[in-house]
Amino acid sequence: MTTWVPGAAGSLYDTDNLPYGVVSRGGEAPRVAVRIGEYALDVAPVAALGGDPGDGPHLAAAWDAPTLNPFLALGRDAWRIAREWLMEILTDDIHRAGVEPHLYPLADVRTHLPIEIGDYVDFYASIDHATNLGRFFRPDSEPLLPNWRHLPIGYHGRSGTIVASDTTVVRPMGQRKPPADDAPTFGPTQRLDIEAELGFVVGTPSAHGERVPTEAFADHVFGAFLLNDWSARDIQGWEAQPLGPFLGKSFATSIAAWVTPLEALEAARVDLPVQDPSPLDYLRTGGRAGYDIDVTVALNGTTVARTPYAAMYWSPAQMLAHLTVNGASVRTGDVYASGTISGPGPGQRGSLLELSGGGREPFRLDDGTEHTFLQDGDEVVLTATAPGATGTRVGLAEVRGRIGAAR
Template sequence: MTTTGTTTWVEGAAGSLFDVDNLPYAVFSRAGDEPRVGVRIGDHVLDLAPVAAAEMLDVHHVFQERSLNALMAEGRQVRTSVRAWITGLLTDETERDLVEPHLWPVADVTLHLPVEVADYVDFYASLDHASNVGRIFRPDAEALLPNWRHLPVGYHGRAGTVVGSGTPVVRPSGQRKAPADEAPTYGPSARLDIEAELGFVVGTGTALGDRVGVEDFAEHVFGVVGLNDWSARDIQAWEYVPLGPFLGKSFATSISQWVTPVEALGAAWVDLPGQDPRPLDYLGPDVARGLDIAVEVELNGEVVSRPPYRSMYWSPEQMLAHLTVNGASLRTGDLYGSGTISGPERDQRGSFLELGWGGAEPFGTDVWEGGRTFLEDGDVVTLRYTAPGTGGGRIALGEVTGRIEPARP
């Protein structure tokens, strides 16, 4: 094990959003090379496989894989040990001659989907988002359904349509029926939307029948990703009663190619805004915590919203506890999303459904004549995330970008 210093020798990295208190992982390749595991420092990615082999690291083989799954499956002890080793490599000048030849500019590599996604579950954890959606979809009823404050509501998504940032999103087609229509019609979604979310990637699995308590979150969750749960609101509105989202969600979910380890978020944990009524004991109401993560939603180069993750009602730990309370097993590569991140103000809403209030209140009028409500073909959406770093500054989580392509015949 190398001696860990406090300042990196990598040029331009110290004090950046990708300093040694961040160190997110990705799967990358260079021209003609096979994809493999790397870690980001500043504007460079460190090719871990040759360095680990040279230092005869016990788990050097996991860095040669085409996904992070092998590394994640090694568990928390190995994860933290590897992070300490990498930190030492990048702060100890005596390691520079070994490491520097394996640093590549991020701009010169290709990033790939970092995880082989096993199962995908999406939650609905923001009180402001759930209240807004309830008012839009059910204007004559209570905004929140009776169960919402008692458990983290969620649905099972489609793992096979989770894609990496930069992958085009094809406008989905399906059945739609507006309230005034006599019968449903088929065609491309006219109310295509985003959901700015945070995703949690499971490293260590569990046996069928076991449960994960809120205190064991870090034993099982490897890291976090930016996540955009694209949504076809017109398809969703017609299909979701009585069983919930299906085709309106399953066509694409985009995640960042960089996976930020949970250890990098050590300074980001905060108290939850408050839960009333008190959740049941298995949800750990006295110990569950929120995360202070700032999000930016950018549409065609213009920031249209800044949702605060710290306002979320249900915590990441509570979502995991609820996901497994019935004995459902975890697998390496499982992904669960927070649901749309929204705050109490209009410019903190994390979906266009809310920003445009169901299409009735166009937004972005300084950029587009007449404003915008839902996504149009050619639109590019980018989600960006930052959090307090353990080094005293801020760190950047992986951003998520997607461009809307026209529906296919």
């Protein structure tokens, strides 16, 4: 099917994508929109015209909201019906007269944080990233700790500091203690880093005391988006003895303004790398549990890494199964993330810590400057594409962030 929306056919945001976000124009209240090409479709008034595909006005009401949560809570059947309806009205010219007045150029709208986020969990699912960090921090030991191949390692993050793309990230303050110093000092982090990740948002909740099996992943998770887990490595290194990340991570996490539905990524599904030893029963998956998504990391306009999500050891279905195996519930709007996406090659590392050899090997940008960790004024942009249903590619919306000086 070919869309009638100008410039959208064959683009990264054709009808085989249709990500959801929240936008506003002028003094209007924010509400749900769908991206098609370089336009945002204000979906609530279109559904209210009488074309709502559901039984009554439930989609129009869910979309006339400042977050995606009411729509996510409708569940998988509603997501599918909405997607089929959107594809119809954006490809059949008979709908154009009614729909086109509600299409707005992206330059004319403001995007907002698309989700009212509840709990946030971040995983550590890349074997290449975990191995690289193990070599940096435990050079005389095995890089992977004994439990790593048996379960997806994760930690609970801070949902209140998740921000939308293009939000300035203020350099955090905290305690730092270099190995050669006798005592810690307080001040702005000197080792500010990024982590290129993929995030997943829960739509259908689970009951407290019940667990979500791997085969129910798509019944609960609505979609995926790019995520930058900003990290203060010196603060993290001093505080994470013996517990996990805390202030070195909780100051900011940036997510994309548009959420790509899992249905748009169906053609990107691939088999996982071989998992050895074989996971316990509750973590076992069928075929094509991974995703072939190519992520690009750019620093001040220079591409510094191209990293493959297909190389991730643990799948998003396994992460969700492990997150709930003890009976912990998930709720609409909960987010969990993959951890840094790194591949086996030197140009496939999703953090500056890895790209700079632990901070010891500066890398050069196109403007001639050398970098290890982030400096004030630096701008990081994550982008990604994946195979689409029509044989082209779909885009995952960018995550952009600029570093502001410590306060």
